[in-house]
Amino acid sequence: MDDPIRESGPHLAQLLTHAITGDGPLYRQLADGLKHAIDRGEIAQGTVLPPERALARSLAVSRSTVVAAYDRLKAEGWLDSRQGSGTWVLDPDEDAPTGVDAVATGRVFLTLRGDGHPTGGEQVSTDDDVIDLSVASLGGTGIIADAIAALQPEEIEALTAHHGYQPQGLRSLRDAVAARFTDTGLDTSADQLIVTTGAHQALSLVARQVLQAGDTVLVESPTFPGALDVFRRFAARAVPVPVDGDGLRTDMLADLVARTDPVMIYLTPHFHSPTGAIMPIARRRQLGEIAAETGIVVVEDLALADLAIDDVDLPPPVAAVAEGATVHTIGSTAKLFWAGLRIGWLRSPDSWAVRMLATKTVADLGSPLISQLIAVRLLERADEIRAQRRALLRPRRDLLCRLIEETLPGWQFVRPPGGLSVWATLPHGNADEFAEIALRHGVAVVPGPSLSVDEGNRRALRLVFSRPEPEIEEGMRRLAEAWESYSPLPTPQSSARLLV
């Protein structure tokens, strides 16, 4: 860009004055205002926008709001940025993502706000001044360093003497995972397993194999948001299935199947994401029967299975009790050890193993072997680490639950027996809006619509309790403060009291 036009914060603030007095989350209003200004030609293509802090000051909003608005417009192809060169306006007609990709691109932003970050650059939730209760992941401090230190030079030499192409994954890792599955009641051979780059890739591979554009997929509502991204990318139609305290409402399945003719169902039966519910064995059997009858492919994601907090007995995986059904079972090291390890696995029925391996091979010729070797070492210590995680998570969950009860009257939730998050329902209002206000108060949470088909669950939030207690305490204090500012009206309870 030679001689770029530079936009000042105060000038832009003038242009946007009317934009941010509308409805909805502030960052969206700001993003929409910018889009309209670009559309109307008030901001020319190539214009360099003011730094986030400057614009935030001019607009009297938090820097996080501007960051979120810029990020959204970058994800949608309206803006671009580069380290040292600032953020500038793109020609919206040039090379813009279209169709499925535009949807997926737009959506990824939402997911990433919840479960990851799109760049190594500025990130909403790692702003120094924001407490992050949005990312459902624990760090791997200590655990990973120990495992790397435990690698034996001889085993590294033995592995690296090989040319390094092992698309199915290390035999030793598959043996360990097969043994773990077998222990939980699901007979598994190493040949049925493919090592994947996290649970997310496992789901992507099955989707690639099973879904055609326009196919229907049944999905729990709410669910893991990355799954929704995958289904959108394959242009599948996701249909929500409600969950309750026992997970997926299998009593509604037969009717939904008859009405929507799905090819696949995706669920998280061990500590449902994000409610933490455990699906009882009877429901697993019922799902299995329906799947066996109709030929629907079942994908069960057990990524949270290792994060029991209370003394609970997990039933065997759906695959173990669904005779005659096609069930793919997904697991991961992300929640127990560390998400950055990016090692998960896919267990498929015998008859699918070859074609799933072909799909994996075409995708990337296999996941990194050293990370797999580290996973092998970690799985040897799984029981010990599980106990550590439990000791870590129990007081954090209890603290967060207590603070909801004490400081957020009227909020509904069920204390989860495991997992990383609490699913809370507001007594009134809109979760998207409130999450935006919470961000302005310095706490990041994920609103229900980001975890839901068709942006449902508009009154619910996911509150993650993976951060240390002091952060949870401060984050919840800010959340209560935000709620205070969001709810000047009496809550339904108090109005009920007034009426009595």
Next chain:
Amino acid sequence: MDDPIRESGPHLAQLLTHAITGDGPLYRQLADGLKHAIDRGEIAQGTVLPPERALARSLAVSRSTVVAAYDRLKAEGWLDSRQGSGTWVLDPDEDAPTGVDAVATGRVFLTLRGDGHPTGGEQVSTDDDVIDLSVASLGGTGIIADAIAALQPEEIEALTAHHGYQPQGLRSLRDAVAARFTDTGLDTSADQLIVTTGAHQALSLVARQVLQAGDTVLVESPTFPGALDVFRRFAARAVPVPVDGDGLRTDMLADLVARTDPVMIYLTPHFHSPTGAIMPIARRRQLGEIAAETGIVVVEDLALADLAIDDVDLPPPVAAVAEGATVHTIGSTAKLFWAGLRIGWLRSPDSWAVRMLATKTVADLGSPLISQLIAVRLLERADEIRAQRRALLRPRRDLLCRLIEETLPGWQFVRPPGGLSVWATLPHGNADEFAEIALRHGVAVVPGPSLSVDEGNRRALRLVFSRPEPEIEEGMRRLAEAWESYSPLPTPQSSARLLV
């Protein structure tokens, strides 16, 4: 399987007697014979086949031939196997891959024979008795162990304290790669780069973004076989572009483009795979002009760029000299360091960066971070390792070339200035057939059709010189012996002499 039927070697040999007296490679005849026997019901579904060694003895063929035939039928869904339970016959109508997937599945086997192995089980080319001149990869002995030992506990702690979701890849790795590209004349920012699970995933991501079923892709002939797998999987039509000593024949491009209306072209301009040719800058410019005019997306794969053997000046990447064209540039640590590290990268035009990141995020939420950290350490030592690799490869290449000249009269080849393989053309005969005979003599090589669109290059072979000298020597001795047995007739030269 309760009470399986067990087939004995001698009985099966009787059934297959006529099958393996036909044309074509022996393992294919055997595979076809087995298929027909299953089809005709002579071998029932559920039958356990004899162990490879037993059947090989009964048929008087090498064990490798039986392994290859079983593997092929497993890849095609006719057989299945499990450690300890042997190999048995599947119902071919049940859950068989169809359409694109069947093609891809069938193909993966071929690729894997060349560049990887489908399972951790039996592998054709690691049989003790087979010398492998088929896999274009060096081991990572020493290099990887040193890099792991060089990781600082503090940097592991700093990285693992983070939640671990970094879809675009480590900033430090992207900075290092950006600096490397910039050094070669291609200005690059870290924001344009995505870390991928090897060069293969980078190509898969671009294909996912660009290709629709039925689209045409121009591909060098011969090429990297994994690329053909990717194009097949996306149901694209690959159209071959011939190569010569200067790589891709750009003089033929305008005509091919006009006739076939391609959306994408894939090439390996730095040490073409498998001929080792370097594409001169004039051809790069010509390609860039055609791409800029027509909007064809160019994908250049520089995976072999670091394996210079002779003193050569590599021109800048196509992306640096193709103004106005859309060029994606792929790189990898696989050939310089170790393929099992599975760390590569994709450099896209600025305007594509966001949507490529969305595609990567949907695929797997990012590649393993510890493997990326190891790659950062290794890139710091890239010059040193490049010199080591060169010192290792030069005598191996020279030995292999000398042995072709001395022991395989009539074979044509050009000594490659870099890379890992020699592309040799037989004076007569069929490379598929001859590769099969070579395997029976205990040496694995990849026939031209496995590296070619439409199974072209039927008289050419890829000979990899990455193995230690004693193996190359023994392998080439076996290859000469195989050629002896394959060419009882006088070679064209000698017949010419007879006629004089």
